[in-house]
Amino acid sequence: xxxxxxxxxxxADIFTCARCGFCxxxxxxxxxxxxxxxxxxxxxxxxxxEVTVRFWRITGSVVQMQTRDxxxxxxxxxxxxxxxxxxxxxCRQWPLHPSMVTDANNYQVxxxxxxxxxxGLSHEEFCKIFxxxxxxGDISKMRE
Ligand code: SF4
Ligand code: SF4
Numbered sequence: 145x146x147x148x149x150x151x152x153x154x155x156a157d158i159f160t161c162a163r164c165g166f167c168x169x170x171x172x173x174x175x176x177x178x179x180x181x182x183x184x185x186x187x188x189x190x191x192x193x194e195v196t197v198r199f200w201r202i203t204g205s206v207v208q209m210q211t212r213d214x215x216x217x218x219x220x221x222x223x224x225x226x227x228x229x230x231x232x233x234x235c236r237q238w239p240l241h242p243s244m245v246t247d248a249n250n251y252q253v254x255x256x257x258x259x260x261x262x263x264g265l266s267h268e269e270f271c272k273i274f275x276x277x278x279x280x281g282d283i284s285k286m287r288e
Contacts, residue, residue, distance in 0.1 A: 174234035187230025
């Protein structure tokens with residue numbers, strides 16, 4: 145139960161990344177929009193061609209990161225995300241996706257899989273805090 149007034153709600157009231165790396169696992173990754181691509185190229189200090197060959201998987205117009213050993217190519221078991229400053233916006237905002245509010249089942253599934261989400265909150269309590277952060281612009285700031 146969170147008894148703080150909504151206007152004083154903070155991101156940490158619902159989420160603090162535990163850096164467990166679970167969301168970096170799998171055979172595919174999030175996709176990168178144009179801004180993500182430019183940011184990643186700048187963070188890596190390479191040119192587009194080098195980044196494309198070494199790190200991206202391009203399917204039609206969809207740009208994703210390559211995977212290795214069942215996880216994103218940038219994930220290191222000891223060091224976590226090795227392109228942290230250049231990671232895509234979907235990684236920056238995860239797991240605070242709007243579907244966490246609109247779909248209670250999705251909220252439960254993601255809360256069960258992500259140790260960074262507060263476990264003691266009802267869906268209703270989570271939504272109140274999430275929406276307060278959304279209105280204040282704190283969720284969209286995570287994408288920057
Ligand atoms: S699963 Fe959650 S706690 Fe773990 S790295 Fe991803 S966002 Fe952070
Ligand atoms: S870019 Fe970083 S945060 Fe995103 S999936 Fe890859 S290792 Fe994880």
